[in-house]
Amino acid sequence: MPTQDRRERRNPIGPTTRTVGTNVRRFRSEIGMTQADLAKSLAANGHPIPVSSIGRIETGDRRVEVDDLMALSLALGITPVALLLPGARSPRDHVELTGWGEVEAGFAWGYVLGTRDLVDVVTVDDDGQPTAPMAARAYPLWAEDEMKRFYGLDQTTP
Structure with missing residues (x-):
């Protein structure tokens, strides 16, 4: 089967993929880590992701597998949940959840933390x-x- 046909049948990149990318860039920058530093850390921990792929993750052009999510969170020193949700300034801010739509940030956080x-x-x-x-x-x-x-x-x- 041609590659193009497989891509057309996949779900389009959604809000969670874009949010993870934005959060990887934000948390990486906050700790003064370059994309190359992150790639080295991931490789040292046994889950290599090339620098070019990290760039594509950060722009929302590459999907993040669950193993990637765990490895990225460990390399960045944060929880996987912190990568999954937008960094809203208020619990009343609206965020988008894949498969659900817009909800208040406080509600979304309660959901992913298992309290709501x-x-x-x-x-x-x-x-x-x-x-x-x-x-x-x-x-x-x-x-x-x-x-x-x-x-x-x-x-x-x-």
Whole structure:
């Protein structure tokens, strides 16, 4: 299959890709790191990304794979979440989330931190019991019981 055909079938680059690029450039500049420095750091950590690709990430012309996201965040000394969301000045500022549209920045941050559901929907399982909200499911399995207790979904709690 020709390369052109594959590219046409891919989703277009969206707001999250552009935001990650903007944030890579912002955080890199804040710590006085050049694109070449970042490329060296990534290579030293076992996830090489060429300088030219870093430039394309920063301009939103190259997609960022999840492994890239993790490696970039480690090299920049920030969390992956800090790369994913726009650097809004106020929680009331509107930001765009891929697949959702515009939401307030505070709402978006609550969502990615696992403290806020995007949709307030109560769902039930096959037995008619309420399922845990997204925020309760956003944590690792070892924290599941604690989160269920927090949200009042633990049937053993009096």
